[in-house]
Amino acid sequence: xxxxCGSVWVVAEQIDCRILPVSLQLIGQAxxxxxxxxxxxxxxxxxxxxxxxxxxxxxxxxxxIYLGNAPELAIYQPEMYTEMIxxxxxxxxxxxxxxxxxxxxTELAPLVAARLGTGLTAHCIDLIIDDNKILxxxxxxxxxxxxxICPEKRPQMATIASGVFPHPELDESxxxxxxxxxxPNEISPRVQTLEIVREEPEGIPLESAPIVVxxxxxxxxxxxWRIIAGLSEILNAALGSTRPAVDEGWTxxxxxxxxxxxxxxxxxxIGVGLSGELQHMxxxxxxxxxxxxxxxxxxxxxxxxxxGIVDDCREFVPMLIEKIKEYQERKIxx
Amino acid sequence: MLKIIxxxxxxPDPKEAHKIKIDPATKxxxxxxxxxxxxxxxxxxxxxxxxxxxxxxxxxxxxSMGPPVAGNIVKECLALGANQGFLLSDRAFGGADAxxxxxxxxxxxEKIGEFDLIICGMASSDGSTEWVGPEMAAFLxxxxxxxxxxxxxxxxxxxxxxxxxxxxxxxxxxKLPAVFTVSRELNTPRTLxxxxxIKARKKEITLWDLNELGVLEETVGQKGxxxxxxxxxxxxxxxxxxxxxxxxxxxxxxxxxxxxxxAVI
Numbered sequence: 074x075x076x077x078c079g080s081v082w083v084v085a086e087q088i089d090c091r092i093l094p095v096s097l098q099l100i101g102q103a104x105x106x107x108x109x110x111x112x113x114x115x116x117x118x119x120x121x122x123x124x125x126x127x128x129x130x131x132x133x134x135x136x137x138i139y140l141g142n143a144p145e146l147a148i149y150q151p152e153m154y155t156e157m158i159x160x161x162x163x164x165x166x167x168x169x170x171x172x173x174x175x176x177x178x179t180e181l182a183p184l185v186a187a188r189l190g191t192g193l194t195a196h197c198i199d200l201i202i203d204d205n206k207i208l209x210x211x212x213x214x215x216x217x218x219x220x221x222i223c224p225e226k227r228p229q230m231a232t233i234a235s236g237v238f239p240h241p242e243l244d245e246s247x248x249x250x251x252x253x254x255x256x257p258n259e260i261s262p263r264v265q266t267l268e269i270v271r272e273e274p275e276g277i278p279l280e281s282a283p284i285v286v287x288x289x290x291x292x293x294x295x296x297x298w299r300i301i302a303g304l305s306e307i308l309n310a311a312l313g314s315t316r317p318a319v320d321e322g323w324t325x326x327x328x329x330x331x332x333x334x335x336x337x338x339x340x341x342x343i344g345v346g347l348s349g350e351l352q353h354m355x356x357x358x359x360x361x362x363x364x365x366x367x368x369x370x371x372x373x374x375x376x377x378x379x380x381g382i383v384d385d386c387r388e389f390v391p392m393l394i395e396k397i398k399e400y401q402e403r404k405i406x407x
Numbered sequence: 408m409l410k411i412i413x414x415x416x417x418x419p420d421p422k423e424a425h426k427i428k429i430d431p432a433t434k435x436x437x438x439x440x441x442x443x444x445x446x447x448x449x450x451x452x453x454x455x456x457x458x459x460x461x462x463x464x465x466x467x468x469x470x471s472m473g474p475p476v477a478g479n480i481v482k483e484c485l486a487l488g489a490n491q492g493f494l495l496s497d498r499a500f501g502g503a504d505a506x507x508x509x510x511x512x513x514x515x516x517e518k519i520g521e522f523d524l525i526i527c528g529m530a531s532s533d534g535s536t537e538w539v540g541p542e543m544a545a546f547l548x549x550x551x552x553x554x555x556x557x558x559x560x561x562x563x564x565x566x567x568x569x570x571x572x573x574x575x576x577x578x579x580x581x582k583l584p585a586v587f588t589v590s591r592e593l594n595t596p597r598t599l600x601x602x603x604x605i606k607a608r609k610k611e612i613t614l615w616d617l618n619e620l621g622v623l624e625e626t627v628g629q630k631g632x633x634x635x636x637x638x639x640x641x642x643x644x645x646x647x648x649x650x651x652x653x654x655x656x657x658x659x660x661x662x663x664x665x666x667x668x669x670a671v672i
Contacts, residue, residue, distance in 0.1 A: 149577075152550065176572045180553040183505070183538040187545035192506060192633030195536035209637065215428055218640045226633040263582040264550035267567075271575035284671070308672060319591075320421065320447055320532070326591070327574070333535050341671035350425070362671045363646060364662065370650075380665060381648030382658055389655060396659045400667060 079168035081107040085118040095173035097133040101241025104134035109202040121147035132243040141254040149177045152262050155184045167228045174232035182232050192223035193230040196332045198355050213351035236336025282311030285339040290317035291346020297387045298323040301345045307394050315353045331356035346386040349374025409465040411456045414527040417443035417477035421532045445480040448528025450596035451589045457488050486607035497616040502629030509542035511627045529588040540588035551586040552579045556593050
């Protein structure tokens with residue numbers, strides 16, 4: 074190699090000074106990529122009063138941290154954040170830039186990519202370095218996995234959902250270099266975040282639920298969807314969905330499992346009325362037992378689960394609910 | 408007058424999209440036999456434009472990039488109530504990634520002229536990257552708000568909108584001209600009316616190719632795309648289902664027993 078390879082960057086995100094798990098997961102993966110490229114891992118974090126938090130980045134595997142610390146950076150401000158990251162990237166020429174596919178990341182990443190004139194890949198489920206030292210970004214699509222590369226432009230940019238990569242083991246003894254970023258003079262902003270309002274999520278969070286029931290287009294209509302929701306209630310499970318169910322308006326986007334949704338890792342997964350599209354199935358990581366209920370015996374889902382029921386879910390699920398109730402009552406009496 | 412441009416995409420009908428496979432030789436998608444329809448979220452974008460037109464003095468332009476048949480979805484938007492339609496269509500535009508798509512659309516918008524508001528669905532059902540709206544905004548050097556789910560204040564130079572966020576929303580203040588990408592929660596799109604279809608018959612769609620758009624071939628389509636599909640792979644599942652058979656009662660009984668034995672319920 075005649076030229077020193079640029080670093081692997083993670084653009085981290087914080088909410089109320091707390092670093093998001095996805096940012097640390099990406100640093101863990103960045104560490105692996107950096108090792109293969111024989112380069113370093115660097116993290117960009119913008120926020121307020123973040124100085125006490127940055128040790129977490131070192132512990133997760135970062136070698137250097139670019140820290141923007143100012144009250145005006147406390148919450149995501151599109152123009153300020155974009156300006157600072159673009160300027161920094163132009164200066165330091167990273168090889169790779171990874172960003173969590175949160176609402177912020179999903180807006181910020183394309184703004185940065187377009188300004189840097191480079192490519193960007195969404196919803197990657199794996200990232201590897203190929204034989205030519207290029208980042209292969211794997212995405213489930215059209216019944217298989219497609220690999221996307223950005224052969225010439227730099228940095229190679231990708232967004233990744235929380236849970237795709239595991240949490241890195243933290244090494245509290247690791248340290249590194251902190252570069253304090255200059256805060257640009259108040260540019261007259263054309264878009265401003267006035268307020269961020271977050272509510273306590275209702276129900277059991279999908280990401281940490283021991284049981285996940287997921288429904289798909291096979292629900293047929295809102296009545297069918299309610300039947301599936303009933304199954305999740307009796308099991309005290311989190312209710313997930315596929316894109317068609319979201320598109321039909323039966324459930325919210327937040328419940329979508331998979332490549333462009335949430336990643337889950339339950340003990341028990343029950344997929345109801347869904348065909349088993351890879352875009353959905355990649356969202357289920359390391360489930361102990363997986364069950365599918367679908368009226369089409371040829372649905373690909375039956376090649377991806379442990380137990381299959383070929384039946385009309387609208388008929389089968391109400392009976393299953395009754396049987397589970399019986400079982401639960403027996404279990405209590407025993 | 409508020410000049411609105413709605414960007415729309417013709418996507419393979421989601422109900423039949425599973426038929427689309429990747430062509431291993433060309434590394435592009437074969438879209439054979441699957442009809443192209445107006446992207447679902449772009450209907451929410453059109454609806455916002457139409458609602459604004461009902462309340463303000465507004466003019467709606469529809470813009471799309473795609474094969475000639477994508478003219479049908481532009482026509483559909485005209486029937487919904489848009490004033491004029493443009494289709495960017497040229498073989499050279501083919502194989503574009505989000506970056507090249509956003510660039511080409513931005514060039515189309517520059518050629519159309521002045522605008523106050525560009526609206527698009529937050530994602531397409533086929534690519535679902537959410538990149539085109541913000542990248543277009545970056546090329547046009549105007550602000551963007553993605554995932555808009557409520558218009559709080561409108562009509563003036565500064566608008567207030569809410570955008571969806573994990574477990575909540577962000578309240579944004581944005582100065583026009585700007586780009587909004589909209590979420591499904593924003594509104595309920597209207598359906599086509601017979602009178603709309605009749606009126607749309609008289610409306611012409613303007614077609615622009617590479618030359619008319621005045622862009623270099625290497626900046627659009629596959630050549631202008633920083634990313635390429637490098638390889639395809641099939642996935643081998645680690646599981647194979649034991650199909651539980653019998654009467655419905657049997658199946659329920661067996662399934663509950665198996666789940667109980669595995670201690671997962």
